[in-house]
Amino acid sequence: xxxxxxxxxxxxxxxxxxxxxxxxxxxxxxxxxMIWVGGWIELGTDRLMFSANRVNRVVxxxxxGESYATMMDFGVSLDxxxxxxxxxxxxxxxxxxxxxxxxQIGFRCWGSxxxxxxxxxxxxxxxx
Numbered sequence: 001x002x003x004x005x006x007x008x009x010x011x012x013x014x015x016x017x018x019x020x021x022x023x024x025x026x027x028x029x030x031x032x033x034m035i036w037v038g039g040w041i042e043l044g045t046d047r048l049m050f051s052a053n054r055v056n057r058v059v060x061x062x063x064x065g066e067s068y069a070t071m072m073d074f075g076v077s078l079d080x081x082x083x084x085x086x087x088x089x090x091x092x093x094x095x096x097x098x099x100x101x102x103x104q105i106g107f108r109c110w111g112s113x114x115x116x117x118x119x120x121x122x123x124x125x126x127x128x
Contacts, residue, residue, distance in 0.1 A: 008045040008122055015041040015109035017050045035060060037072060041107055043118060046126060048097075049075040050107070076105065078119070079126040086116045095119070 016036040037060055039052040052060075052072035060072070076082065081100040086093050093112040097105040097119075109115065 005045055008125075011043040011115065011118060013041050013109045013111065013115065015039065015050065015107050017041065017052075017108075018106045036106075036108065039072075041109060041115075043115065043122070045122060046078050047075050048078060048119060049073075074105075078123045082123075084116050084120050084123075086113055 016038050018036050037052045037056045039050060039056060042049045042051075050073065057072060076097060076099070083098040085096040085098065087096060089108060092108050092110055095107045095112050095116045099105070107115075
């Protein structure tokens, strides 16, 4: 679980997430063929974590194959080098994190603009 403190409390939201290591995802489109996994996103003082919910673990296992475990739960260190983008998508907005190696991570949730600002503030604090 990510650490938190009074200045940067833990933020926990229901979210859908996808991870693209092949650098072909287009998070600005509402439908792009990517698999979105439902679960929880947690933003702490130094880490962003995503954990899939039980239903998505069962439903997506046959689709994702043997690599499903690494695609279902993952984290991003906020002191890492990544770009934050926010795209309007169907109903909610999508936060896209583009890592230094080109890997793309997308999150869809309510309040995504505010969450993106929180991620940026915590990243800036750690990299200054």
